[in-house]
Amino acid sequence: MKITIEKCVYFVHPIYDLYASDENGNIINIIKKVPHRGNEIHNGYLKVCVRKHAQPSQKKCYAHRFIWECFNGVIPDGKEIDHINNKKDDNRLSNLQLLTRQQNCKKSAKDRNYKFVANNHKNRKCVKATNKDTMYK
Numbered sequence: 001m002k003i004t005i006e007k008c009v010y011f012v013h014p015i016y017d018l019y020a021s022d023e024n025g026n027i028i029n030i031i032k033k034v035p036h037r038g039n040e041i042h043n044g045y046l047k048v049c050v051r052k053h054a055q056p057s058q059k060k061c062y063a064h065r066f067i068w069e070c071f072n073g074v075i076p077d078g079k080e081i082d083h084i085n086n087k088k089d090d091n092r093l094s095n096l097q098l099l100t101r102q103q104n105c106k107k108s109a110k111d112r113n114y115k116f117v118a119n120n121h122k123n124r125k126c127v128k129a130t131n132k133d134t135m136y137k
Contacts, residue, residue: 003020008026009023015074016066018052023071027048036048046091068081080101082104083095
């Protein structure tokens with residue numbers, strides 16, 4: 001469902017109907033008309049607290065998943081939302097894509113930096129046995 005608040009177009013979340021999102025990744029509380037960016041957690045993603053109408057407690061969910069669901073419906077089982085540019089706090093709809101777990105892992109491995117492995121042998125510390133009698137006990 002599409003709504004307009006202060007000349008901005010938002011799409012209401014299919015489950016958490018008190019909140020909506022725009023294409024720029026901004027989340028808003030529909031009743032209070034208060035923007036809701038979310039809090040960054042240890043892994044770099046943003047989490048938001050949301051709730052359904054008449055639900056007393058809040059639920060924490062990832063902002064990128066919430067934004068995707070506002071425009072595309074609930075995420076199917078076995079699918080994940082990926083940030084195309086790998087910036088975990090860039091939750092614009094144009095930067096989000098639906099992938100399988102396998103596709104997401106492949107993309108992640110392709111973009112990973114393995115430079116640390118090249119010098120791994122220099123950091124190894126070898127201990128040589130000095131007493132052959134105790135070496136295999």
